[in-house]
Amino acid sequence: MVTPSTIDKLFNMDTLVKEPAAKATISDTPSTTPKTMDQHTQPSSAASTPSATETKPVIEIDNVSFSYDNGKTNTLRDISLDIAPKQVTAFIGPSGCGKSTLLRCLNRMNDLVETSMISHGEIRIMGQDIHAKDVSAIELRKQVGMVFQKYNPFPKSIYDNVAYGLRIQGIKNKSKLDEAVEKSLRGAALWDEVKDRLKTSALGLSGGQQQRLCIARTIAVQPKVILMDEPCSALDPIATAKVEQLIMDLRQDFTIVIVTHSMQQASRVSDRTAFFYLGELIEYDETNKIFTNPAEQRTEAYISGRFG
Amino acid sequence: MRAKKSSTNEHLLTKKGGFRIMGIGKQEAIKYFFGGNAIIAIIVIFLICLFLVKEAFFFFPDYRKNLSLYRLSGQEFADYPMAQIVAQKRLASLATEARSYEIKYRQGVEGDIPSLNSAIRNMLRNKVNSEITELKRAEEQVEEIDFYPNLEESEKQARHQRVATAQEQLKKAAEEASLTINYNDLSDKTLETSPKYLDDLRQAAVTRLVTGEKSAFIERIEKSLAEKSIEISKDQNLLDLAEANTLLREPQRDFDQFVSKLRKITISTKQQAQQYQSSSARRLALESGAALASSDEDKERLAIEAKRILTIQPDYTKLNQPLYNSLDKHAELQAQLEASTRAALEKIPSADGFESGAAKKRLKEIASIKSGIYDLFAENRAKMEVWDHTKAYPMSQAVTGFFFGTEWITNSSWQDFYGILPLFTGSLGAAIIAVVLAVPFAVGGAIYVNRLASPVEQNIVKPVIEFIQAIPSIVLAFFGVVVLGQFLFDIGQNPALSWIPGFPIEGRLTMLNAGILLAFMATPTIFTLAEDALNNVPKSYKEASLALGATNLQTVLKVILPSCLSGIIAAVLLGFGRIVGETMVVLLVMGGRIKIPTAFTDPAHSMTGILAQEIGEVVQGSLHWGALFMVGLVLFIVSLSLNFTAQTILRRYSDR
Numbered sequence: 001m002v003t004p005s006t007i008d009k010l011f012n013m014d015t016l017v018k019e020p021a022a023k024a025t026i027s028d029t030p031s032t033t034p035k036t037m038d039q040h041t042q043p044s045s046a047a048s049t050p051s052a053t054e055t056k057p058v059i060e061i062d063n064v065s066f067s068y069d070n071g072k073t074n075t076l077r078d079i080s081l082d083i084a085p086k087q088v089t090a091f092i093g094p095s096g097c098g099k100s101t102l103l104r105c106l107n108r109m110n111d112l113v114e115t116s117m118i119s120h121g122e123i124r125i126m127g128q129d130i131h132a133k134d135v136s137a138i139e140l141r142k143q144v145g146m147v148f149q150k151y152n153p154f155p156k157s158i159y160d161n162v163a164y165g166l167r168i169q170g171i172k173n174k175s176k177l178d179e180a181v182e183k184s185l186r187g188a189a190l191w192d193e194v195k196d197r198l199k200t201s202a203l204g205l206s207g208g209q210q211q212r213l214c215i216a217r218t219i220a221v222q223p224k225v226i227l228m229d230e231p232c233s234a235l236d237p238i239a240t241a242k243v244e245q246l247i248m249d250l251r252q253d254f255t256i257v258i259v260t261h262s263m264q265q266a267s268r269v270s271d272r273t274a275f276f277y278l279g280e281l282i283e284y285d286e287t288n289k290i291f292t293n294p295a296e297q298r299t300e301a302y303i304s305g306r307f308g
Numbered sequence: 309m310r311a312k313k314s315s316t317n318e319h320l321l322t323k324k325g326g327f328r329i330m331g332i333g334k335q336e337a338i339k340y341f342f343g344g345n346a347i348i349a350i351i352v353i354f355l356i357c358l359f360l361v362k363e364a365f366f367f368f369p370d371y372r373k374n375l376s377l378y379r380l381s382g383q384e385f386a387d388y389p390m391a392q393i394v395a396q397k398r399l400a401s402l403a404t405e406a407r408s409y410e411i412k413y414r415q416g417v418e419g420d421i422p423s424l425n426s427a428i429r430n431m432l433r434n435k436v437n438s439e440i441t442e443l444k445r446a447e448e449q450v451e452e453i454d455f456y457p458n459l460e461e462s463e464k465q466a467r468h469q470r471v472a473t474a475q476e477q478l479k480k481a482a483e484e485a486s487l488t489i490n491y492n493d494l495s496d497k498t499l500e501t502s503p504k505y506l507d508d509l510r511q512a513a514v515t516r517l518v519t520g521e522k523s524a525f526i527e528r529i530e531k532s533l534a535e536k537s538i539e540i541s542k543d544q545n546l547l548d549l550a551e552a553n554t555l556l557r558e559p560q561r562d563f564d565q566f567v568s569k570l571r572k573i574t575i576s577t578k579q580q581a582q583q584y585q586s587s588s589a590r591r592l593a594l595e596s597g598a599a600l601a602s603s604d605e606d607k608e609r610l611a612i613e614a615k616r617i618l619t620i621q622p623d624y625t626k627l628n629q630p631l632y633n634s635l636d637k638h639a640e641l642q643a644q645l646e647a648s649t650r651a652a653l654e655k656i657p658s659a660d661g662f663e664s665g666a667a668k669k670r671l672k673e674i675a676s677i678k679s680g681i682y683d684l685f686a687e688n689r690a691k692m693e694v695w696d697h698t699k700a701y702p703m704s705q706a707v708t709g710f711f712f713g714t715e716w717i718t719n720s721s722w723q724d725f726y727g728i729l730p731l732f733t734g735s736l737g738a739a740i741i742a743v744v745l746a747v748p749f750a751v752g753g754a755i756y757v758n759r760l761a762s763p764v765e766q767n768i769v770k771p772v773i774e775f776i777q778a779i780p781s782i783v784l785a786f787f788g789v790v791v792l793g794q795f796l797f798d799i800g801q802n803p804a805l806s807w808i809p810g811f812p813i814e815g816r817l818t819m820l821n822a823g824i825l826l827a828f829m830a831t832p833t834i835f836t837l838a839e840d841a842l843n844n845v846p847k848s849y850k851e852a853s854l855a856l857g858a859t860n861l862q863t864v865l866k867v868i869l870p871s872c873l874s875g876i877i878a879a880v881l882l883g884f885g886r887i888v889g890e891t892m893v894v895l896l897v898m899g900g901r902i903k904i905p906t907a908f909t910d911p912a913h914s915m916t917g918i919l920a921q922e923i924g925e926v927v928q929g930s931l932h933w934g935a936l937f938m939v940g941l942v943l944f945i946v947s948l949s950l951n952f953t954a955q956t957i958l959r960r961y962s963d964r
Contacts, residue, residue: 107855114763148851168859217852
């Protein structure tokens with residue numbers, strides 16, 4: 001469902017947004033790559049110059065190793081990559097390669113697994129180490145929203161679903177909520193379909209509508225980043241097309257990281273693509289390049305469908 | 309090929325397998341076994357329902373017949389003035405109680421010293437029993453000296469000596485034993501005690517036992533008490549109360565005499581009626597036997613026998629005439645009663661001038677009855693005026709008399725009443741107290757264990773709560789009688805709590821006590837089911853909520869709890885059903901008073917309790933038997949509908 005205009009947009013975006021120095025490539029040998037040195041020095045210098053904010057990466061992942069079992073085995077090994085603002089970044093790779101795990105690290109959803117830990121490296125969002133002592137996971141998640149694989153609206157009305165995130169922040173003003181709900185539903189391209197039945201249960205919507213409602217719920221709290229964990233895997237092609245269109249529209253306001261199993265989807269919606277394999281980042285580059293001229297053999301093999 | 313097939317009669321597709329009985333294979337046998345068990349369970353439930361309904365079926369017609377006799381014999385008429393005097397006497401006894409509580413309260417700790425003294429003396433006497441016997445024997449021997457003039461002098465002296473030794477020993481033993489006596493050993497726990505007087509009381513008991521005289525301490529206390537009571541009796545409030553009391557009691561004697569005369573008349577009428585009923589029933593049986601007899605000889609014999617039984621229907625109009633005639637006399641007596649009650653009630657002081665909580669409670673009760681009592685007088689008078697023994701007793705009244713009757717009186721020499729309301733309210737009251745107490749703990753515990761606790765805590769808390777279910781209810785009941793009852797009673801005496809309706813608590817066995825134990829018993833049921841409900845909430849709700857920046861608590865309260873509310877309601881209902889059917893605790897701990905409770909600290913009886921208590925002693929097939937089965941049926945229906953509602957809620961909301 002890629003229309004010429006969206007493709008245009010895609011290319012425009014690529015040229016408009018200046019990339020930070022391409023750092024993340026293969027990092028088989030940990031901590032020896034000189035690029036990591038750059039990463040440590042660059043953000044601090046960039047922060048001091050206001051003009052650099054535009055291009056400064058929103059998310060910086062720095063030599064991160066992650067373990068689900070208190071560090072005995074590492075599910076992710078030495079991942080380093082930067083994610084630029086107001087772009088769509090896709091994580092691809094075969095099942096079990098750690099792309100979802102990395103995504104869930106970004107808003108600390110892995111905290112729910114008691115034995116999980118970042119065994120090495122750090123993740124910075126807007127320059128702040130998210131595992132620092134004084135960082136609250138609650139505040140982090142307000143800035144880094146998430147849309148899940150299986151649409152999961154609460155068993156409440158459509159209105160209450162969207163207003164939930166605001167209500168828990170203590171906003172009670174009716175007109176403010178009304179406004180935010182409408183804006184979010186419009187943002188998720190759902191307003192016209194549900195405006196007459198805002199008070200009915202969200203569970204009565206179709207699958208695609210429910211997923212878009214989940215996106216509306218996420219953008220209602222105005223996060224900086226939206227993480228999407230295979231948002232279309234439970235949807236039919238038409239609903240998928242709608243959600244993809246939505247992702248491309250949302251790019252103007254949000255930084256989006258999307259995990260997907262569909263290579264076509266990655267190529268359609270994303271500006272940059274990262275390919276993971278067995279817990280390691282194999283290649284990270286502009287989507288165009290990854291799909292037409294990958295640097296790594298394994299990337300090419302995966303994309304062309306020889307394994308995965 | 310063909311020959312082989314026909315000989316074994318086996319095709320490639322026919323059933324295989326050696327083990328077969330009557331054409332039933334192993335798999336089928338297992339299937340039928342389980343299916344059969346399920347069917348048996350269903351049949352048993354059906355039979356239980358049928359049995360209950362069958363036994364209870366004849367209750368209403370029988371009860372109606374019974375009540376018809378109650379009317380026909382005039383007992384109904386006699387009960388109207390009875391109700392009047394009972395209500396008036398209640399006022400009088402409340403006033404008396406209020407007065408004595410107040411006096412006791414004002415006397416303070418010392419007021420109970422005379423009773424304490426005698427109680428402790430008795431305890432001491434029991435402890436030194438052998439020494440007392442020894443002394444008595446020695447004294448008897450001394451007395452015998454006069455009967456044996458030629459007793460040797462040395463022997464005489466020895467006997468005197470023995471008395472002296474016995475006295476000495478008694479004194480020593482008493483002094484020792486008195487030190488072991490404590491207030492805790494008192495059998496009457498209502499006595500007010502003060503540690504400051506314990507030594508004096510011990511000493512007084514020893515003195516009394518050894519010398520037979522009152523100790524100075526007791527004399528001093530008695531004197532001061534006498535002085536105090538003179539002072540107390542001068543109090544205007546108490547004087548007013550005493551005067552009101554006299555006024556209330558004044559007309560009671562005449563009225564009582566009137567009522568008891570009426571009752572005597574009606575009882576004799578009833579006896580005649582009963583005799584007539586039983587003899588005519590016997591005659592009817594003989595007559596029908598004669599009609600069915602095979603030989604003419606038998607027929608004749610039975611017919612003669614039937615004729616020999618006298619069945620003269622009593623002339624109820626004549627027998628009840630004295631009742632109708634008594635109306636004038638009653639009007640006169642009632643006027644007297646009303647006038648004196650009015651005068652007395654004006655005298656009764658307000659509760660504000662009183663210090664004792666118990667007295668205040670009684671005076672408030674008087675104030676609440678006050679307005680209604682004249683209406684009650686008038687109402688009963690009106691009923692007497694229109695009373696007519698020939699009016700048939702309607703079936704509807706027998707039915708409402710059961711479901712809304714406020715009296716459950718059995719084995720009465722006067723008239724039995726089977727009103728379920730006191731039992732129903734008792735059961736319901738205790739169950740409601742229990743649910744109100746159990747829900748916060750059980751649901752809160754379930755939320756904590758399921759959502760907030762660490763795995764270690766889960767592993768401790770869950771089995772412990774579920775273990776409660778393993779405690780036999782009789783053990784809990786025992787705990788309630790012995791420990792909890794006393795504990796609540798002690799707390800209930802605290803004047804700081806007297807603002808709560810129903811306080812001060814006046815007994816150990818109360819609805820509150822039973823409710824607390826039932827709450828304890830309902831907790832595991834509610835906890836386990838609520839935890840299941842919480843477990844059934846999809847994990848994705850939690851993730852979605854957390855991903856929006858909600859805290860754990862917000863997630864639980866705003867997403868998890870609302871989405872499993874139906875399950876939790878069902879859990880509460882099932883817990884409710886569990887405790888409505890509970891027997892042992894309510895039977896032993898609730899006090900067994902068959903009266904509609906007015907406060908949650910009142911003693912009460914229950915439907916289950918009455919069944920357990922009475923079903924063993926009742927004549928099979930009697931009216932009482934039927935009434936108990938009706939109670940069982942009501943209980944069954946209550947439990948069934950609670951369960952059904954819970955299941956419906958679960959089913960309707962679980963498949964979202």
